[in-house]
Amino acid sequence: MPPQTAGAMTSDSPPSHPKLWLDAVNEWFTTVDHKRIGMLYIGYALVFLLIAGLEAVVMRIQLAVPNNHFVSPQVFNRMFTMHGTTMVFFVGMPILFGFGNYLIPLMIGARDMAFPRLNAFSFWISAFGGLLLYFSFIGGDGLYGAGTAPDVGWFAYAPLTAKLFSPGHSTDYWILGVFLSGIGSVGTALNIVTTIVCMRCKGMTMARMPLLPWLYLVTSAMVFIAIGPLTAAQMMLGFDRFLGAHFFDVQAGGSAVLWMHFFWIFGHPEVYILVLPAFAFANEIIPVFSRKPIFGYSAMVGATVLIGFISLGVWAHHMFTVGLGPAGNTFFTLATMIISVPTGIKIFNWLATLWGGKIRFATPMIFSIAFLFQFLIAGLTGIMLSAAPFDWQLGNSYFVVAHFHYVLVGAILYMIFAAFYYWFPKMSGRMLSETLGKWHFWLFTIGFHLTFDFMHVPGLMGMPRRIYTYEADRGWAAWNMIESIGMIFQAAAILIFVWNVVRSYRHGEEAGPDPWDAWTLEWSTASPPPHYNFAEEPVVHSRRPLWDLKHPQAPDSDYE
Amino acid sequence: MSFALFLALHDMDDMPAGHAMTEMQTHESWWRRAIQWVTDLFSTPTSIFSPQATPAHTIFSLSMLVLAITLAIFLAVAGLMLYAIIRFRHRAGDSNADPTQVYGSNQIEVLWTVIPILILVVLFLSTARVISVTEQARKPANALDVVVIGHQYWWEYSYPALGVVTANELHLPASDPKAPTPTYMTMSSADVDHSFWVPNLAGKMDLIPNKVNVMWIDPHKPGLYLGQCAQYCGTQHAKMLIRVYVDSPADFAKWIAHQKMAAENDPAAAEGRLAFEHTACVNCHTVTGTSAKGRFGPDLTHLASRDTIASGAIRNTPQNLRQWLDDPNSMKPGSLMPKMNLSSHELDAITAYMVSLR
Numbered sequence: 001m002p003p004q005t006a007g008a009m010t011s012d013s014p015p016s017h018p019k020l021w022l023d024a025v026n027e028w029f030t031t032v033d034h035k036r037i038g039m040l041y042i043g044y045a046l047v048f049l050l051i052a053g054l055e056a057v058v059m060r061i062q063l064a065v066p067n068n069h070f071v072s073p074q075v076f077n078r079m080f081t082m083h084g085t086t087m088v089f090f091v092g093m094p095i096l097f098g099f100g101n102y103l104i105p106l107m108i109g110a111r112d113m114a115f116p117r118l119n120a121f122s123f124w125i126s127a128f129g130g131l132l133l134y135f136s137f138i139g140g141d142g143l144y145g146a147g148t149a150p151d152v153g154w155f156a157y158a159p160l161t162a163k164l165f166s167p168g169h170s171t172d173y174w175i176l177g178v179f180l181s182g183i184g185s186v187g188t189a190l191n192i193v194t195t196i197v198c199m200r201c202k203g204m205t206m207a208r209m210p211l212l213p214w215l216y217l218v219t220s221a222m223v224f225i226a227i228g229p230l231t232a233a234q235m236m237l238g239f240d241r242f243l244g245a246h247f248f249d250v251q252a253g254g255s256a257v258l259w260m261h262f263f264w265i266f267g268h269p270e271v272y273i274l275v276l277p278a279f280a281f282a283n284e285i286i287p288v289f290s291r292k293p294i295f296g297y298s299a300m301v302g303a304t305v306l307i308g309f310i311s312l313g314v315w316a317h318h319m320f321t322v323g324l325g326p327a328g329n330t331f332f333t334l335a336t337m338i339i340s341v342p343t344g345i346k347i348f349n350w351l352a353t354l355w356g357g358k359i360r361f362a363t364p365m366i367f368s369i370a371f372l373f374q375f376l377i378a379g380l381t382g383i384m385l386s387a388a389p390f391d392w393q394l395g396n397s398y399f400v401v402a403h404f405h406y407v408l409v410g411a412i413l414y415m416i417f418a419a420f421y422y423w424f425p426k427m428s429g430r431m432l433s434e435t436l437g438k439w440h441f442w443l444f445t446i447g448f449h450l451t452f453d454f455m456h457v458p459g460l461m462g463m464p465r466r467i468y469t470y471e472a473d474r475g476w477a478a479w480n481m482i483e484s485i486g487m488i489f490q491a492a493a494i495l496i497f498v499w500n501v502v503r504s505y506r507h508g509e510e511a512g513p514d515p516w517d518a519w520t521l522e523w524s525t526a527s528p529p530p531h532y533n534f535a536e537e538p539v540v541h542s543r544r545p546l547w548d549l550k551h552p553q554a555p556d557s558d559y560e
Numbered sequence: 561m562s563f564a565l566f567l568a569l570h571d572m573d574d575m576p577a578g579h580a581m582t583e584m585q586t587h588e589s590w591w592r593r594a595i596q597w598v599t600d601l602f603s604t605p606t607s608i609f610s611p612q613a614t615p616a617h618t619i620f621s622l623s624m625l626v627l628a629i630t631l632a633i634f635l636a637v638a639g640l641m642l643y644a645i646i647r648f649r650h651r652a653g654d655s656n657a658d659p660t661q662v663y664g665s666n667q668i669e670v671l672w673t674v675i676p677i678l679i680l681v682v683l684f685l686s687t688a689r690v691i692s693v694t695e696q697a698r699k700p701a702n703a704l705d706v707v708v709i710g711h712q713y714w715w716e717y718s719y720p721a722l723g724v725v726t727a728n729e730l731h732l733p734a735s736d737p738k739a740p741t742p743t744y745m746t747m748s749s750a751d752v753d754h755s756f757w758v759p760n761l762a763g764k765m766d767l768i769p770n771k772v773n774v775m776w777i778d779p780h781k782p783g784l785y786l787g788q789c790a791q792y793c794g795t796q797h798a799k800m801l802i803r804v805y806v807d808s809p810a811d812f813a814k815w816i817a818h819q820k821m822a823a824e825n826d827p828a829a830a831e832g833r834l835a836f837e838h839t840a841c842v843n844c845h846t847v848t849g850t851s852a853k854g855r856f857g858p859d860l861t862h863l864a865s866r867d868t869i870a871s872g873a874i875r876n877t878p879q880n881l882r883q884w885l886d887d888p889n890s891m892k893p894g895s896l897m898p899k900m901n902l903s904s905h906e907l908d909a910i911t912a913y914m915v916s917l918r
Binding site for chain 1: 568602604605606607608609616618619622623626627629630633634637638641642644645646648649650653658659660661662663664665668669672673676677680683684687688691692693695696712751752753755757759761762764765766768769770771773774786787788789790791793794795796798801805893894
C-alpha cells in the first residue's frame with residue numbers, strides 16, 4: 001500500500017476515483033478554512049446581488065412611465081423594501097466580509113483567522129438571516145393572512161412597523177433576518193480585529209501592515225459600535241410587536257423619533273462600514289497598476305481612523321426634516337461637513353499615487369479609475385445634502401436616492417468589481433477574460449450613468465422616493481424613462497460578468513502566483529493558495545515585501 | 561460663474577413681459593440659450609428652483625452657493641485626475657521599468673487638509689445663517705395659524721382661530737413681501753410618519769405622531785402649488801398629494817366665509833342625505849349640521865367645492881365620485897375607505913348628495 005498523503009486521509013474512497021459530489025458539498029458546509037468561508041461569503045452575496053438586482057429591475061419597469069400598472073402598489077413597496085434590505089445586509093456586508101476573510105490572513109502572513117469556528121458560525125448565521133428574510137415571501141402571511149414580504153422600507157420607520165399598521169409576520173421576518181445577520185457581522189468583526197492584532201507574521205509591525213488590513217481593522221471596530229444599537233432597536237421592536245411593549249408605540253406615549261435615532265446611529269456608520277473596504281481595495285489596486293507605492297501611507301491610515309470616529313457623530317443628518325431644532329440641525333451640518341476633510345485627503349492621495357506613475361489599464365484599474373470620479377461626485381452631492389436647508393428640499397427625494405446609489409454602486413460596487421477582477425486569479429488560479437471584462441465595464445458604466453446621473457434631476461424637480469407611480473404633469477417622465485433604459489445596460493453587463501466568471505473558472509488563462517506583478521504577501525504563494533497558505537511563515541521588512549524581493553538593490557525598507 | 565448667471569436669469573422671470581424681447585433675441589448667444597434651456601427644464605410645477613415664498617427663496621440662494629462651490633471643486637479635482645490618467649498612462653513604446661517610487665509628502669498633505677477646511681468654514685457659516693433665519697424667524701402677530709394632521713393617505717387642515725376644518729386642498733392668503741402675513745403650520749400625524757413638501761414654497765417638514773412640528777410659509781403670488789407626501793407612509797404613499805391654493809387676501813376671506821357655513825341642505829338630494837346618514841359613512845366623515853361627525857376620514861362639509869378627491873389623486877366629477885363610493889380600492893388600492901356594498905340606486909343618491917355639498 002502506498003504511503004497516504006495528507007489529502008487522501010480526508011476521504012475513504014481510493015484516490016483514483018472521482019470525489020463524490022456529496023463529499024464536496026460536505027466539505028464546503030463544514031469548512032473552517034478562511035479562504036473557503038471567504039468564497040462562501042462572496043458566492044452568497046453574488047446570489048443575493050442578482051436577486052436584489054431583479055427587484056430593482058421590477059421597480060425601474062414600473063417607474064418607466066407615469067401611472068404605470070406593471071405591478072401593484074403593494075408589490076412595489078415590497079420590492080424597494082427587499083431591495084434595500086438585501087443590498088445592505090445580504091450583499092454589501094457579506095461580500096466585503098468575504099474579501100476580508102479571504103485576504104487578511106494572506107496579506108498579513110497568517111495561516112487562518114484567529115477563530116476559525118467562530119468564522120464558520122458567523123457566516124452560517126448571517127446566511128440563515130438572509131434565508132429567513134426571503135422566507136417571508138412564503139411565510140409572511142402568518143395567521144392573519146396579510147402581507148407577504150415586508151413593505152416597511154429598509155429603515156422601517158416606526159410606527160409603520162407596529163402590529164396595527166403592519167399585520168401578519170412579514171415585519172417579524174425582517175426583524176429576525178436583520179438581527180441574525182447582525183450577530184454574524186459582530187462575530188466576523190471580532191475575528192478580523194483579533195486576527196489583525198495577534199496574527200501578523202514576523203517583522204510586520206502595524207506601520208508595515210498593508211492598508212487593506214488597516215481599513216478592515218477600522219471598519220470592524222465600527223461594526224462593534226454600530227451593530228449594537230441596530231440589534232437593540234430590533235429587539236425593542238420585537239418586544240413591541242410580541243410582548244406589548246411601548247418603545248415605539250406612539251398611541252401609548254412611545255416615540256417614533258427614538259427609532260430613527262437608533263436606526264441611523266447604526267445606519268450612517270454602516271455606510272462607512274461598507275465604503276471603507278471599497279477604499280481598502282482601491283488602496284491595493286491603484287498603486288499596483290500605477291507602479292508606485294501608495295502616496296501618504298500614514299495620512300491614509302490617519303484619515304481612515306478619523307472617518308471612523310467622525311462617522312459615529314453624523315447620524316442625524318438623516319433626520320434634518322424631523323424637527324430637531326436649529327441647534328441639532330447646525331451641529332449635524334457641521335459634523336457632516338467635517339467628515340469630507342479626511343475623505344478628501346483619501347481622494348487626493350489616490351490622485352497623487354497616479355501622478356508620475358505608469359498607469360496600466362487592466363480591468364481592475366479601469367473600474368478603480370471610474371470609482372475615483374464617481375466617488376468624487378458622490379462626495380460632492382453629499383456636501384450639498386449636508387447643508388441642512390438644502391436637505392429640507394432634497395431629503396427623501398430622488399436626489400438622495402441618486403446620491404447614495406452613487407456611493408453604493410458608483411463607489412462600492414465598482415470597487416467590488418475591481419477587487420473581483422484583481423483577486424479572482426488568486427482564488428481560482430485562472431484569469432478572468434480581459435475582453436469580457438472591458439465589455440462588462442463599458443456596458444455597466446454607460447448604464448450606471450444613464451440611470452443614476454439622470455436620477456438626480458427628478459429629485460430636484462420634487463419627486464419623492466418610494467412612490468410606486470407618479471403624476472404625468474410633473475415633468476418627471478422623460479428622466480425616469482432614461483433611468484429605466486440605463487437599467488437594461490446594467491443588467492446586460494451583469495450577465496456578461498456572470499458569464500465571464502463561469503467561463504473563466506473552467507477555461508481561463510492560468511494565472512500563476514503573481515499575475516499583476518504586485519507587492520503584498522498574498523501574491524507570494526500559489527494560486528489558489530494551499531490550505532495552509534504559506535509553506536514557511538513569511539518574514540517582512542517593509543510594507544511591500546514582494547517589492548523588496550524583486551528589487552534587492554533598492555528595497556522599500558531603506559526608504560520608509 | 562454660470563450659476564450666477566442662472567440666478568440672474570431666474571430673477572428676470574419677474575420682469576415685465578416683452579422687456580427683453582426685440583434686439584436681445586436676435587443676438588442671443590449659444591450659452592444664453594443653453595442657460596434658458598436649463599431654466600425652462602426646471603420650470604416644472606414642483607421644482608425646487610422656482611421658489612415662490614421666502615423659505616424656498618432662502619434655500620434656493622444657499623443651494624446656488626453650494627452648487628457653485630461643489631462644481632468648482634469637481635472641475636478642479638476631476639480635471640487633475642483626467643490629466644494624470646492621460647499624462648501618466650503606460651504607452652505602447654514605454655520601457656517596462658517602474659517609475660520613480662514616491663512615498664508621500666507631509667507639506668502636500670497639510671495643503672490639501674487646510675484648503676478644504678477653509679472652504680468648509682465658508683459653507684458652514686452660510687448654512688448656519690440660513691438655518692437660523694428660517695427656523696428662528698419671529699412669528700408676527702398677524703400670522704395665520706393652520707393645523708396640519710397627516711393621515712394614511714390624506715391631509716387634514718384646520719384653521720383653529722377661524723373655525724374651519726377641511727381636507728386635502730389647503731387654502732392660504734398670499735403674503736405681500738413688504739407687509740408679510742405668513743402662515744404658521746403646526747403639524748402632527750394621526751397614524752404614521754408623513755412629510756409635507758411643496759418645493760416651490762419651502763423645504764419639507766415631517767409629520768410625526770406624538771410630536772408637534774412647526775413650519776412657516778409666505779407665498780408671494782396667488783396660484784396653485786403642488787407637492788406630495790415625502791415620507792413613506794404605507795401602500796398609497798404615492799397618491800398622498802398636496803394642493804396648496806394661494807388666494808389673494810380678499811378671495812381667501814371669501815373662501816373662509818364660505819367654509820364656515822353649515823353644509824348645504826338641498827331638498828333635491830334629501831334621499832341621498834338620508835342614505836348617507838343611515839350607513840356607516842357617518843362613523844368616519846363629518847358633514848356639519850348633520851349626524852355625520854366621524855373624524856377618521858376627510859371632512860365632507862364642502863366636498864363639492866374641491867377640485868379633487870382621494871387626496872388630489874382623482875378629479876372631483878360626479879362619475880369619479882360614484883365610482884369612488886362604489887369601490888375606493890378600484891381607484892386607489894390600499895385606501896382605508898372600505899367598499900360599502902351600496903346598491904346602484906343608493907350610489908346615485910349619495911353621489912347626488914355629495915355633489916350638492918358645495
